[in-house]
Amino acid sequence: MIISNNQIQRLLKTYGKDLNPSVNPVKDIKSKSVARDELAISGESKIKQRAFQAARQSEDIRQDKVNALAEEISAGTYIRSDDEVAEKMIALAIVDKLV
Secondary structure, three states, X not given: XXXXXXXXXXXXXXXXXXXXXXXXXXXXXXXXXOOOOOOOOOXXXXXXXXXXXXXXXXXXXXXXXXXXXXXXXXXXXXXXXXXXXXXHHHXXXXXXXXX
């Protein structure tokens, strides 16, 4: 199938576009003012940002706790009740929902 330039022009004219530069004069873009975007950060967001940065800078692993737990496990004295585990899971779930 061969599509001629005339067919393309008619199609573009139907949809409101014309490639003929004599019909649509070029607009001067420099004369338009450009709108600037603004960003405003709330006080609450600034506090959260500082807390997040402090958390990132702190060490992720508390080696003293890891060592204590490793000693308990190797000695066979690491015993946690089901209630302790359940309470910890529920507390973490509540904190996750609040944050």
